Amino acid sequence: xxxIIQVSNLSKQYREVKAVNDISFTVNTxxxxxxxxxxxxxxxxxxxxLLTLIEPTxxxxxxxxxxxxxxxxxxxxxxxxxxxxxxxYKYLTGYENLSLFAKMSGVAVNEKKLNDxxxxxxxxxxxxxxxxxxSQGMKQRLGIAIALIHDPQLIILDEPTNGLDPQGIADIxxxxxxxxxxxxxxxxxxxxxLHEIELIANRMLIIDKGKKIxxxxxxxxxxxxxxxxxxxxxxxxxxxxxxxxxxxxxNLQEHSNNVILLQMxxxxxxELTADLVNAGANIMALQPQNSLESYFLSLTTENxxxxxxxx
Amino acid sequence: MWTLLQIxxxxxxxxxxxxxxxxxxxxxxxxxxxALYLDGKTYIGFLLQSIERFNVEGKILNGYFVCYFILQTLxxxxxxxxxLVGGDMIAGEANMGTLRLLISKPISRSTLLxxxxxxxxxxxxxxxxxxxxxxxxxxxxxxxSGDLMVFQSQVIIQIPQSDVFWRYLAAFGFAAIAMxxxxxxxxxxxxxxxxxxxxxxxxxxxxxxxxxxxxxxxPLFLSMKPYLFTSHMLGWxxxxxxxxxxxxxxxPGSIQNLPGILRSAFILIVHIVGFVVAAVVIFKKKDxxx
Numbered sequence: 001x002x003x004i005i006q007v008s009n010l011s012k013q014y015r016e017v018k019a020v021n022d023i024s025f026t027v028n029t030x031x032x033x034x035x036x037x038x039x040x041x042x043x044x045x046x047x048x049x050l051l052t053l054i055e056p057t058x059x060x061x062x063x064x065x066x067x068x069x070x071x072x073x074x075x076x077x078x079x080x081x082x083x084x085x086x087x088x089y090k091y092l093t094g095y096e097n098l099s100l101f102a103k104m105s106g107v108a109v110n111e112k113k114l115n116d117x118x119x120x121x122x123x124x125x126x127x128x129x130x131x132x133x134x135s136q137g138m139k140q141r142l143g144i145a146i147a148l149i150h151d152p153q154l155i156i157l158d159e160p161t162n163g164l165d166p167q168g169i170a171d172i173x174x175x176x177x178x179x180x181x182x183x184x185x186x187x188x189x190x191x192x193x194l195h196e197i198e199l200i201a202n203r204m205l206i207i208d209k210g211k212k213i214x215x216x217x218x219x220x221x222x223x224x225x226x227x228x229x230x231x232x233x234x235x236x237x238x239x240x241x242x243x244x245x246x247x248x249x250x251n252l253q254e255h256s257n258n259v260i261l262l263q264m265x266x267x268x269x270x271e272l273t274a275d276l277v278n279a280g281a282n283i284m285a286l287q288p289q290n291s292l293e294s295y296f297l298s299l300t301t302e303n304x305x306x307x308x309x310x311x
Numbered sequence: 312m313w314t315l316l317q318i319x320x321x322x323x324x325x326x327x328x329x330x331x332x333x334x335x336x337x338x339x340x341x342x343x344x345x346a347l348y349l350d351g352k353t354y355i356g357f358l359l360q361s362i363e364r365f366n367v368e369g370k371i372l373n374g375y376f377v378c379y380f381i382l383q384t385l386x387x388x389x390x391x392x393x394x395l396v397g398g399d400m401i402a403g404e405a406n407m408g409t410l411r412l413l414i415s416k417p418i419s420r421s422t423l424l425x426x427x428x429x430x431x432x433x434x435x436x437x438x439x440x441x442x443x444x445x446x447x448x449x450x451x452x453x454x455x456s457g458d459l460m461v462f463q464s465q466v467i468i469q470i471p472q473s474d475v476f477w478r479y480l481a482a483f484g485f486a487a488i489a490m491x492x493x494x495x496x497x498x499x500x501x502x503x504x505x506x507x508x509x510x511x512x513x514x515x516x517x518x519x520x521x522x523x524x525x526x527x528x529x530p531l532f533l534s535m536k537p538y539l540f541t542s543h544m545l546g547w548x549x550x551x552x553x554x555x556x557x558x559x560x561x562x563p564g565s566i567q568n569l570p571g572i573l574r575s576a577f578i579l580i581v582h583i584v585g586f587v588v589a590a591v592v593i594f595k596k597k598d599x600x601x
Contacts, residue, residue, distance in 0.1 A: 051415040053599040076417040083415065087408025091326055100321070103314050104416040146412070 002029050002065070004154055004186045005050065010059030012045050012210075019045040021210040022059070027188055027203075032180050034201030034218070035190035042210040043190040044084060047158045050188075051081055063154070077106055080152035082160055086143025090132035094123055094142050097131060098149060105150035113149070121145045121175070137168035144175065155179065157189045161196055169196065176200050227266040231276070232258050232285040239281045246279070248272060258284070312426055315418065319430030323396060329434070332392035333441055336385070340445040343381050344453060347372065358462050374451030375459040375475045379551065381446040386486055386547070389438065390493040390518045396434050397497030398510035400427045401594075405505040405601040414599050421591045428498055428587050435494045436487055443483050461551050470553050474563045482547040485576060489544035492579045493518060495586035496540075502590055505601045540582050546575035 005027035012020040020042040027033040037043045048054040050061060052072055061068040063075045088097045095114060102109040118127045121141035131139065140160065147155055157176070161169045177200055179185040191197050197204060198218060206213040233239045236258050243252050243260070251272075253261040264272065269288045276283060323329050347354065351372040401424075404410040413423060459475045461468040470478070497514035504510050521541035524532045536542045549572040554565035566572065 048411070048599070051411075053411050053414050055596065055598060073417040073419065076415060079415070081412075081415050083411050085408070087412070089322065089325075089407065089409060092322075096325075100318055101412065101416070103318060104413070104418060106417055 003027065003062075004029050004031075004064060005033075005188065006062040006065075007046075007050075008060045008062075010046065010049060010061065011057045012042075012049060012054060013057045018210050020049070020056075020207075023207065023210075023212045024059075025205045025212065025215050027186060029186055030180070030184060031203050032176060032187045032189065032201045034197035034204035035188060035207075036192070036194055036197055036204055037190075037207040038192055040209075041192075041207045043192075043207065044158055045210075046207070047081075047083065047156055047188070047190060050156060051079070051083065052076065053083075077150070078153045079156060080105075080147030080150065080154070081156040081158070082140070082143040082147050083156075083158045085136075085159075085162055086139050086146070088131050088139060088142060088146075091130060093128045093130055094118065094134065094138075094145075095127040097142060098145055101146045102149040107150040109149070117145045117149050118142075120148070122171075136163045137165065137171070140164060140168065140172065144172070148179075153186060155185050155187045157187065159191055160189060161191065161193060169193075173200055227264055227269070227288050228253070229262045229264060229269060229272065230285070230287040230289065231260040231262065231281075231283070233260065233276075234258065234282040234284060235280075236260060239276065239279070242279045242281070246275065248275070312422055315422060315426035316429055316433075319427050320433060323430055323434055328399075329396060332389075332395060332438055335392060336389070336438065336442050337445060339385060339388075340381055340442070340449070343384065344377060344450060347377055347380070348453060351377075370455065370457045371460050372454060373457035373459075374447070374454040375457065375472070375479075377450040377454050378447045378479065379459060379461060381450070382482065382486075382547070385442065385446070386489075386544075387522065389442070389490060390544075391515050393431075393435050393438065393490055393493050394497040394511050394514040394518070397431045397494040398501050398514050399507035400431050400498050401501040402504040402507040402510050403501075405599075406507060408601060410601055411599050420595050424591050424594050425587070428495065428590070431494045431498055432491050435490045439483055439487050439490060443479075447479055459551070468551065468553055468561070470551065470561060471563060474553075474561070478550040481550045485547040485550070485572065488576050488579045488583075489547070492540055492544065492582050492586075495583045499586040499590045502593055502597065540579060543575035543578045546572050546579075549575075 003026045005025070007026070008024050010020055010023045011018065023042070023046060035043050035046070045054060049056050050063070050068070052068065064078060066075060068075055089100070092100070095118065098114050098117060099109055102114065115124065115127070118124050121144055123138060123141055123145065126134065126138060131142065134142065140163075144157075144160070147157075160172050160176075164172065173196060176187055176189060180187055189197065189201065201218050203215075203217050204221070205215045231239075236255060240252070240255050240260060243249060243262075248262065248264075251262040251264045253263050255261065262272070266288060269286075273283075273286060276286075355371050401410065404413060414420065456472055458472050459470040459478075461470065493514065496517060497510055500510035500513045501507070518541060521539045524535055525539055525542045525545075549568055550566060552567035554562040554567055556562060
């Protein structure tokens with residue numbers, strides 16, 4: 001599979017703040033690539049560098065095998081993007097917005113093509129209403145129509161589900177899957193809603209405070225061997241002391257107040273529960289989580305602890 | 312470039328605020344015309360009261376005189392209306408969040424910026440054409456034609472009717488350069504803000520301060536005048552400064568200080584080019600964070 005996006009040692013510094021710090025990743029043809037991070041992690045800055053809105057301080061970006069700096073126009077012609085919330089010309093209609101951006105994308109537009117695109121995102125009935133009368137979900141769908149009107153190979157969606165209701169989120173998710181499966185598009189989608197990424201992406205990157213934490217397949221990240229157990233007890237000191245001297249010591253990740261975190265293979269959880277009861281732990285809650293969300297939170301939390309100690 | 316220019320003009324003329332300037336100019340011109348129509352003779356009498364032994368033949372209060380009166384009053388204020396659109400060209404897009412969408416399209420930043428500037432220049436020209444239609448052609452229709460009397464501090468200049476019209480065309484041409492300078496200034500300032508209010512107010516403030524410095528005859532300000540673009544914006548008046556013979560007869564088709572007018576026009580064009588080139592250079596390197 002060929003690489004569509006190849007980012008190498010990318011950094012962006014604003015005075016003392018390193019918004020993006022030496023990130024490298026690869027997006028292959030046909031990927032739905034999840035770009036995960038909490039707010040302020042550096043996702044939008046990275047995406048803006050991919051779209052030439054921001055100039056990198058260091059590093060290189062290659063798209064479709066070409067350097068972004070030297071082939072900017074040719075590369076952007078093959079990209080459709082929704083950057084954060086889709087802000088459009090509110091005093092124009094949805095149809096006029098779409099027509100205007102289609103012309104800017106360099107495609108020959110006709111009424112049929114525009115209407116077909118609006119139909120694909122379910123905006124036919126409101127095509128000739130001013131955008132100021134649109135709901136957030138409708139604006140988002142129009143933004144996606146604008147991103148798709150020139151039939152790009154690569155679609156970049158920055159937080160596409162922000163501000164949407166559950167139905168809107170589901171619609172966007174289905175649209176992304178449709179574009180990937182039926183139209184063969186490569187999609188880079190950023191989000192802090194990890195559950196959404198888990199449902200649609202095949203590969204992903206997690207960043208935090210501008211740094212790459214990990215890159216891999218979603219299947220590997222939801223590996224049952226990496227189940228995180230959140231244990232809440234009323235006698236944490238006693239339980240931690242027992243855990244440290246027991247066979248579970250290697251599984252102990254961290255503890256604070258009443259909460260103890262252990263990482264293990266999911267089938268081991270019943271055995272741990274029995275051992276804890278026998279050891280006199282007053283268990284208030286025991287929750288095994290192997291979702292991407294749990295993994296993401298554990299990674300970013302770990303980083304924070306490291307920072308706390310090093311500071 | 313042509314497609315982009317069409318798009319920019321489409322956006323400008325789809326916005327209701329664009330028409331504020333056209334309505335404002337129409338309102339002011341019509342009010343002045345109405346006032347002069349109802350009580351213009353009193354005003355002319357006031358102008359003539361200090362002049363002794365001066366016999367006037369013909370109709371002083373004609374369309375050409377009314378147009379000159381309107382231009383003197385309005386050309387100081389039109390820059391404020393132009394800044395409304397010029398200051399919004401980039402900052403307005405940043406404020407709406409559409410700037411990032413524009414820049415992510417396969418268009419070079421300099422082409423985008425130049426097309427935006429050309430669109431704001433076309434808007435400026437249309438505003439001046441609108442002003443010319445109302446102040447010159449409507450005035451000629453309502454007040455009729457005649458020789459133009461220009462009252463200056465020391466002298467009265469009488470320009471024969473047959474020698475006036477081309478002067479207005481030239482004056483509006485010069486005013487177009489002057490107004491595009493204001494458009495370029497507000498456009499340049501628009502780069503540095505994410506809200507159009509800032510550059511509009513900044514452009515207005517610069518024009519007002521420089522105009523005050525231009526009109527005050529204090530020694531310190533006099534030395535600054537040649538360097539203030541607002542001093543040169545009034546160059547259109549030079550087209551009505553006619554040469555006279557030794558017998559004080561007007562020389563048809565003449566202009567007292569054509570090199571001075573051309574120099575002013577050149578200085579304004581240098582300002583326009585300077586503002587636009589600086590805007591392009593800065594914009595090409597600018598990180599779009601809005």
